[in-house]
Amino acid sequence: MRLKSFTAKTMTEAMDMVRESLGEDAIIVSTHEEKGKGVRVTAALEPDNGPGFEIGGSAEDQWLQYDEEVDDEDAVAEEITDVLLRHAVPAETIDMIASTALGLGVTTPRIAMMAALEHLYNFEPIPQKGKAKPIMVVGTPGAGKTLAIAKLATRAVVNDVNVSVITADTKRAGGVGQIEAFTKLLGIDLVKVRKPEELKEKLAELTGKFDQVYIDMPGINPFDAEDMRFLGRFISSAAVTPYLVAQAGIDSDEAADIAKAFAVLGVDKMIPTRLDLARRLGGLLSAAHEAGMSFADGSHTEAVADGLTSINAEHLTDLFMPKASDK
Ligand SMILES: Nc1nc2c(ncn2[C@@H]2O[C@H](COP(=O)(O)OP(=O)(O)OP(=O)(O)O)[C@@H](O)[C@H]2O)c(=O)[nH]1
Ligand SMILES: [Mg+2]
16 A cells, blocks of 8 residues: 655645545545645555556655555554554553554555554644744653753744743753753843743743744643642743643553643643653553643654654654664
């Protein structure tokens, strides 16, 4: 089975392109709105059903050769189950993903996995250009919040977006210094706040002047009521979009409990980090599933210049089932 992506101004146009090129049997694997560009639909088709397949084409319109087909849908579900077991995904989640994949009538494990993940999880890449609400990163100590802010601010500066960075990590020794090292390099002033009221005031000042404001928060213990009250006051002090910075590789139950605690404060998107350091990604699926978190962008390296990567179903599938050429 092969995949093809179509980009058009509207969903109807993109669907027409899918139908024209692949016929009525095409399976829609994913749909994404791309700001300024339109809609991108990725569709797949069993080779038996399609016109002659050829590898090649332009970058935007390319057949991608994925892993081999297997005998039948049961074999697909088995392969997906094996992969998820290796990633320490809880049994219930495995059943959910495997049965969704089974219902698709697809015989290529990677495609089935991708379509199942697209169907079951939400993906909301962090806006890269244009004006968005201030972005606040929250999470447990050491999860990768400050590095994520440094990556986001760097990407914004490279894209000519006028950015400002605020830190509320002002109590801990070295908290300010760490983010300041990045903002200095980028030539951005660092604004320090201690209290929610100060954040509100500063945001009122900065929002008109800057296209995007990023807010770095101190590490929070989600099981400590005092910590959570502190964070809750910051989140509700102004119209900000909070993102949970969630490190990959931790136990599924633990990851789900952490995500659920932050979800209570209205956090519903997450930035998985340390994807390069983790061998088991079950925790991320549990956090997404149990706390209703969308996947935003992910961090794969400790190098600021490498930035964050927006996560979609295909990308998530790559993490679980690397393509043969990546192995
Ligand atoms: N390899 C790798 N290292 C990472 C990644 N994200 C963060 N780190 C490293 O993890 C450590 C902690 O990252 P920080 O960004 O300081 O984490 P934090 O959440 O701001 O920590 P606190 O402010 O202390 O709560 C640093 O050494 C980072 O370089 C990642 O995706 N990959
Ligand atoms: Mg930090």
